[in-house]
Amino acid sequence: MQITINVNGTEHTADVEPRRLLVDAIRSDFGLRGTHIGCDTTSCGACTVLVDGVPMKSCTMFAVQADGASVTTVEGLKQGAELSNVQKGFAQEHGLQCGFCTPGMMLVSTALLEENPDPSEDDIRWAISGNICRCTGYVNIVKAVQWAAAQNGGEEG
């Protein structure tokens, strides 16, 4: 089936089988490798992307289902030549060790701050609770999101 998906502001088209997973369309058909495949079983959140602004697991959605949608991947977070505040926060607060979960963590954090610019620590932990970090770096991930919230005018954590 012919599909067109707007990824990070650019229209991408592909001819895919219905069973093509969205994550594979993004990585292999569109060449955007920032979205990771972790568990491939709907458990870890490494493949998180925003579909029309909503965080979802792209390993648990078919590409044909995103036909006509706007998808944001980690490559779409930067603001022009600048990193976004969430990205800067992860750098500033050492919010990553191996970096494998980081794209998903940054996307759910971006969606959280969009909806709630001044989240509590509980709000942040709740928002990232579908994303697993096997380096167990959650403390610094929470700090990274708090750093980003503070830049956006929220209270510093």
Place this chain on the structure above:
Amino acid sequence: MYPPAFEYQAPDTLEGALAALAELGDEGRVLAGGQSLIPMMKFHLAAPAHLVDINRISELSYIRRSNGSLCIGALARHNDVVRSDDAKASDVVSSAAPWISDPLVRNRGTVCGSVAHCDPEGDWNSVMLAARAEVMVQGSSGSRRVGIDDFIVSYFTNSLETGEMVTGVCVPIPSGATGGSYMKLERKIGDYATVGVATQLELADDGSIAQAGIGLTAVNYQNTRASAAEDMLAGEMPSDELFAEAAAAAASASDPQTDVRGDADWKRNVVAVFTRRGLAQALASAGS
């Protein structure tokens, strides 16, 4: 991991979906949120020949109160329920919603998909049992409402006929003081329930219990109504002693398996503890 190949269509009206299901017969399967079906297809535990994707049928995404019921459309996501003011009309529904899987799955998965899936480890059917929900079913030849007890047939088996689909689920909102709760024990966010207990109490004007609802998750081959415990409560004045007796009866209605999440005796004890606490919470909520 890839599912076996399938044909796919995504109609944008309910009529279109029903026509497709009628034509496809046993070959057709509804795809809603897909948060259970797609993993099952990837594991090759399910291999539908044809998927009818209902995600473009926006008329099914409602959550609304009408005629004394809270109705949830086939495309309403778990997180829509978390955010819905209307859903707060039912304590047992609104308290269960944040406990479904994890935030990402809640953004995509649907209440009705979970109801139709009939996974005994799924949370929603216990909630629907406690609230005495009706499932709205439609086929190309007409619609019918099926009580949740009749809808759940067995392990992963519902009573839909070929060509039918679930279009919504309706939870009656009793006119009297009513409270409810959902209690779930899970090892980590996103895991299945080790044990879950849904409770609802409707009180009569004199403070006695007019009707009780108790549904159990993950302790039998299907979500289970604790009927003996419900009968014990109905018509009585609520008390700690009564709740303890009902809790013991609910535990007797469970037949959990020893597995990685715990041994059977311990799980049965969790059913008793959750039933007692859940009833106390339902009572407090009904009185407020």
